[in-house]
Amino acid sequence: MKKILNVFLISHFSFILAIGQLNPEYWINSGRDKIINKEDLSAIEYFNTILRFVPDLDEAYYLRGISKFDLKDYRGAISDFTSAIKINSIYSEYYLFRGNAKEKLLDFKSAREDYNMAIEIRPINKEAYICRGLNSILFKKYDEAISDFNFAIEIDRFYSYAYLYRAVAKEGSTKYEEAMVDFSKAIQLSPLNSEAYVRRGRNRCDMKDFKGAIVDYTHAIQIDSVSSFAYFNRAIAKYEIQDFAGAMKDYNKVIYLDPENSLTYYNRAELKAKNGDFKGAIEDYNKVLQINPKNVYTYFNRALMWQKLEKNHKAIDDYTSAINLNPIFAVAYFNRSIARHSIKDELGAEKDYSKAVEINAELNKSNKSNTIDSTGLAKLIEFTADFEEGNIKAAPNIETGIFRFSNYEVSLGFTDTVKLSKIEYSKVSELNNELAPGNKFTLSSQDDTIPQIKAGHLLDSLEKISASPKNIYKLFARAILKNKLENYSGALDDYNLIIGMKPDNSLAYFNRANTRYVMESIVNTLNDYNNNIIYIGNNAPAAQPVKPKKITTPNYDNEVNDYNKSIALDPGFYYAYFNLANLKIETRDFLGAILNFSKAIDINPKFGEAYYNRGLAYLYVKQTDEGCIDLSKAGELNIQRAYEAIKKYCNQ
Numbered sequence: 203m204k205k206i207l208n209v210f211l212i213s214h215f216s217f218i219l220a221i222g223q224l225n226p227e228y229w230i231n232s233g234r235d236k237i238i239n240k241e242d243l244s245a246i247e248y249f250n251t252i253l254r255f256v257p258d259l260d261e262a263y264y265l266r267g268i269s270k271f272d273l274k275d276y277r278g279a280i281s282d283f284t285s286a287i288k289i290n291s292i293y294s295e296y297y298l299f300r301g302n303a304k305e306k307l308l309d310f311k312s313a314r315e316d317y318n319m320a321i322e323i324r325p326i327n328k329e330a331y332i333c334r335g336l337n338s339i340l341f342k343k344y345d346e347a348i349s350d351f352n353f354a355i356e357i358d359r360f361y362s363y364a365y366l367y368r369a370v371a372k373e374g375s376t377k378y379e380e381a382m383v384d385f386s387k388a389i390q391l392s393p394l395n396s397e398a399y400v401r402r403g404r405n406r407c408d409m410k411d412f413k414g415a416i417v418d419y420t421h422a423i424q425i426d427s428v429s430s431f432a433y434f435n436r437a438i439a440k441y442e443i444q445d446f447a448g449a450m451k452d453y454n455k456v457i458y459l460d461p462e463n464s465l466t467y468y469n470r471a472e473l474k475a476k477n478g479d480f481k482g483a484i485e486d487y488n489k490v491l492q493i494n495p496k497n498v499y500t501y502f503n504r505a506l507m508w509q510k511l512e513k514n515h516k517a518i519d520d521y522t523s524a525i526n527l528n529p530i531f532a533v534a535y536f537n538r539s540i541a542r543h544s545i546k547d548e549l550g551a552e553k554d555y556s557k558a559v560e561i562n563a564e565l566n567k568s569n570k571s572n573t574i575d576s577t578g579l580a581k582l583i584e585f586t587a588d589f590e591e592g593n594i595k596a597a598p599n600i601e602t603g604i605f606r607f608s609n610y611e612v613s614l615g616f617t618d619t620v621k622l623s624k625i626e627y628s629k630v631s632e633l634n635n636e637l638a639p640g641n642k643f644t645l646s647s648q649d650d651t652i653p654q655i656k657a658g659h660l661l662d663s664l665e666k667i668s669a670s671p672k673n674i675y676k677l678f679a680r681a682i683l684k685n686k687l688e689n690y691s692g693a694l695d696d697y698n699l700i701i702g703m704k705p706d707n708s709l710a711y712f713n714r715a716n717t718r719y720v721m722e723s724i725v726n727t728l729n730d731y732n733n734n735i736i737y738i739g740n741n742a743p744a745a746q747p748v749k750p751k752k753i754t755t756p757n758y759d760n761e762v763n764d765y766n767k768s769i770a771l772d773p774g775f776y777y778a779y780f781n782l783a784n785l786k787i788e789t790r791d792f793l794g795a796i797l798n799f800s801k802a803i804d805i806n807p808k809f810g811e812a813y814y815n816r817g818l819a820y821l822y823v824k825q826t827d828e829g830c831i832d833l834s835k836a837g838e839l840n841i842q843r844a845y846e847a848i849k850k851y852c853n854q
Contacts, residue, residue, distance in 0.1 A: 226252050226259065233265055242269040243842055250838065260289035264296055270834065271303055273845045274853055277827070278834030279303040294324035301333060306853060310340055328354040328361055335367055344375040362392035370401060378409045396426040400435055407439055415439045430459040434466055441473065449473055464493040468500060480507045498527040502534055505541070514541040532561040606818050607811040609784055610777040611716045612709050614682045669699045674707070681713065690721045708771035712778055715764035719785065722758060758785050776802040780812055787819060795819045810839030817844070821851055 233248035249266035252259060267282030283300035286293070301316030314337050320330035335350035351368035354361055369384030385402035392398060403418035419436035422429055437452035453470040456463055471486035487504040490497055505520035521538035525531055539554035667673045667680070681696035697714040700707055765782040768775060783798035799816035802809055817832030830852035837844035 226256055226262075230259075230261060230265070233262075233269075237265065237269055237272070240272070242272045243840075243845075245269040246838060247840060258289050260286040260293070260296075263289070264293075264299070266838075267299060267303075270837070271299065271306075273837065273848070274306075275834045275837055275845060275848050276303045276306040276853060277830050278838065280307075281831075281834070292323060294320040294327045294330060297323070298327065298330050298333060301337075305333075305337070310337060313337060326357050328357040328364065331357070332363055332367060335371065339367075339371055339374060342374065344371045347371040347374075360391055362388045362395065362398070365391065366395075366398050366401060369405070373401075373405045373408060376408075378405055381405050382409075394425055396422040396429050396432060399425070400429070400432050403432075403435055403439070407435075407442070412439045412442045416443075428459055430456045430463065430466075433459070434463075434469075437466075437469070446473060446477065462493055464490045464497070467493070468497070468503075471503065475503075475507060475510075480510045483507050496527060498524050498531065501527070502531070502537075505534075505537065509537070509541060509544075512544075514544045517541045518545075530561050530565070532558045532565065535561065606784070606787070606815045609716055609719065609781040612678075612682065612713050614679055614686075669703070671703050674700055674704060678710070678713075681717075685713075685717050685720075690717050690724075693717045694721075706771055708768045708775060708778075711764045711768040711771070712775070712781070715761040715768070715781065718761045718764065719758065722761070758789060761785055774805055776805040776809060776812070779805070780809070780815070783812075783815065783819075787815075792819050792823050796823075808839060810836045810841040810844075813839065814841045814844055814847075818847065821847075826852070
């Protein structure tokens, strides 16, 4: 898809509104500066601040939407642009940027409606004509696109992007000579725009002028030495003139610059295959499938390599994968029939051959094609596909490198060594009333509180305290310290003492659940370890038949009961709901987890970690929209890791 054109940060906020010490114009300008400096996370914090005090300030929503867009949080950006439009619907740019975000989510029809509104509101908005024209190119409506680019040129005859994209539209309609004139005009107006040289190079390739294309790509690289797309296209042109060594060198450069570029691995594999390096080709096809596991042509081509190496069983597996992804892939059936014939599976070979003939007959009857080469595949990929947005990964879930926030617990720290939790909770504060100076109870989801050495010294001073109601706070501290020093049984004993003397202590149940969870996890880990021990040596027991490993779901009934008791005693304690939701994830009860995260959020709508974890749970059950909306909200609430999850799972 297109690059977003130069971000024009409008400023129609021309007055100063003082609310106490708050100056909205200062916060708006500061946030805008952060956007310009590519500090989008900081910018969002500025806009959050102003919106807390001036919730109907459309410009703050608009600018926050731009920050989210830059962070590739397109759903969050759309939400903010929509809020800006609801407050003030007269600004063309609000619709324009919302259209850009919708296109990133492949909602092209709705994006076009926004571009139409942007033009209707401001007929001299040249960027809106450019965006609508590019939208037309996607649907091969080249005449409509050219018309929009013409309007943009009428508005600004020195606007290089209008000539550049009009050339693209002309190239799409095979008017290559006319396109050359516009490409050259774009370069004349903007001689340091490497994209224009790459585009003109592609047009030269369409005209079979591969040497001229190489000159253009080289010029683009001189302007931008890290332009992976320029190297990629130059490799294709070099391939066409039989400069295979040069093509390989350029593909290697692309992979060096962008190790996750699946299309380059695909093309390099084809080049290796042509040079007889079948094993090397397989390695590259493996990488493609690691990045994009549903690429049907990669399975097909890898199968060809297996056949070259006479590994027909593996070839059959890959042809089968290709057919599963595309049940009318006639050539895959035909090739699988050959592979099956090679392993003497004559019945399977005959069946596959008949299926290939049947599919071909149907395709010929409907004048459809079911084959594609690498050039065709490249043309299916949008201009910046592997070179800007990255590649799709395996189906989103919580277990592929994105980790949820762990449980909260009442911890103990020293005020001189630990930054106390920014989250305050009144019942935790009550524990501090009689605690020794320099020590603080705090609520934390990380083990960043009291160091172990100090924990040992402090525990020594608490070991001999009596179990009486007046020492409840000391017993609580002692239990925390024992837990810290991995004396989990001792910690449980102290929590039991507290609950026995004060059965309405919600925090004791809360922390006891956490300790029980840790103990249960250790037991499960040890069981898994013991079940997988392999003995060697003279005294090793006799080998036993390997049994299929039975996957069991941990039983956390005691922990669940404790969290529920904590909630019953203190229904507003949203951290208990949060921890309970995490337990539900452990037991694969994702819908139950979502329900409990939702309860935590209902109590505290600013609980960013809960939005984040709930978002991951939604993704696991394949409710992508809900999950990505939650991740966007988490990012808005300063959960920075949310944007990594959004990039990985929300823009496929």
